[in-house]
Amino acid sequence: NAGVTQTPKFRVLKTGQSMTLLCAQDMNHEYMYWYRQDPGMGLRLIHYSVGEGTTAKGEVPDGYNVSRLKKQNFLLGLESAAPSQTSVYFCASSSHTGNIEAFFGQGTRLTVV
Amino acid sequence: GENVEQHPSTLSVQEGDSAVIKCTYSDSASNYFPWYKQELGKGPQLIIDIRSNVGEKKDQRIAVTLNKTAKHFSLHITETQPEDSAVYFCAASIERGSYIPTFGRGTSLIVHP
Numbered sequence: 001n002a003g004v005t006q007t008p009k010f011r012v013l014k015t016g017q018s019m020t021l022l023c024a025q026d027m028n029h030e031y032m033y034w035y036r037q038d039p040g041m042g043l044r045l046i047h048y049s050v051g052e053g054t055t056a057k058g059e060v061p062d063g064y065n066v067s068r069l070k071k072q073n074f075l076l077g078l079e080s081a082a083p084s085q086t087s088v089y090f091c092a093s094s095s096h097t098g099n100i101e102a103f104f105g106q107g108t109r110l111t112v113v
Numbered sequence: 114g115e116n117v118e119q120h121p122s123t124l125s126v127q128e129g130d131s132a133v134i135k136c137t138y139s140d141s142a143s144n145y146f147p148w149y150k151q152e153l154g155k156g157p158q159l160i161i162d163i164r165s166n167v168g169e170k171k172d173q174r175i176a177v178t179l180n181k182t183a184k185h186f187s188l189h190i191t192e193t194q195p196e197d198s199a200v201y202f203c204a205a206s207i208e209r210g211s212y213i214p215t216f217g218r219g220t221s222l223i224v225h226p
Contacts, residue, residue, distance in 0.1 A: 004156075031212065040122070041204060042218035057215075072209055091192070100212050101146065104156030 006091050006105035013081045013112045021076040021108050023091030029103075030096045032074035033058075034066060034086040037107075041089065049074055050052050050096070081112045115140040117205050119217025127225050132193050134220045136203035143217040145208040146186050148177060151200040151219075161188070162202075164208065185197045 004025045013019055023032065030051050035043040045058030047066040057065045063085060065077045074093075078085060087110050094102040114137040126132050136147075144165035149157035161168045163177045163186065170177050174193075179186040192199055200221050204214040 010164055016121075033213070035216075040218065042119075045213065045215075048213060053116040094212065096212060100206075100208060101147065101159045101162070102149075102157075104149075104158065106156050107154075 004091055004093055004103050004105040004106050005090075008108060009106065010109050011028075011111070013078075015081060015083060015112060017081050018079050019081065019110075020076070021089055021091075021110075023074045023076070023093075024103060025072055025074075025091075025093040025103070027093060027095075027103065028071070029093035030071075031070065031094045033089045033092045033102070034074065034076045034093075035092065036060065037090060040089050046076065046089075054104065055072070064102075083112045086110060086112045115143060115205055115215040117215050117225065119203050120219060121220060122218065123221045123223070124224065125223045126181045126193055128193060128195060128217045131187055131222075132190045132197070134188045134203070135185060136187070136224070137183075137216050138205040138207075138215075139184065140207075141181075141184065142207050143205040145206050145212070146179060147204050147206075148175075148188050148201055149202045149204065149216075151202065155200075157202055171206075177226055182210060185201070189216070193222075194225050195226050196221055 028113040033048040034046040049068040052071040147162035151157040203217040206214040
């Protein structure tokens with residue numbers, strides 16, 4: 001049982017480049033989330049999705065876009081990377097009923113130079 | 114929206130001592146309070162949670178208490194061991210509602226052998 005899988009695990013981008021982070025979950029969860037983690041700032045919600053085909057903005061959405069075309073996948077895109085987007089990105093998923101524990105991926109460490 | 118404050122940001126203890134991490138929340142509608150442990154290089158993982166209809170919950174060496182009136186909850190770790198060293202996050206959310214967890218900024222716990 002893989003749980004939540006993020007790809008890639010590490011990436012270095014030049015300012016202005018674009019990239020997509022992929023999150024895949026195999027637990028049939030309705031909810032999926034993208035967080036960024038910065039020193040002293042904890043986990044800040046970028047975007048989230050409550051179901052296939054739906055997305056919503058979180059606390060820090062600027063500079064990011066997301067898509068949820070399939071229930072098991074949640075993509076995070078950076079159209080024009082900036083050094084301020086250097087961070088560790090975590091994807092998570094959860095059920096909306098019963099056990100609502102959030103399951104996290106291993107993280108993607110992104111450096112923008 | 115919900116605001117979760119977590120203290121202290123860093124906690125250093127000797128092996129065998131107890132450790133206490135405290136969180137406060139702002140939204141009185143929040144009714145689900147999970148705690149996550151993040152080991153170095155990994156994603157956060159749920160260690161214990163509490164719902165608003167319970168004042169205290171215990172699981173071996175860890176316990177969580179909740180004071181709904183004061184809107185604060187705490188994590189207690191007894192007989193700390195070096196493997197307890199990690200970053201701990203509290204969170205608050207509304208179960209059976211729009212379950213989007215809001216996280217505290219994290220506490221780095223260091224247990225000295």
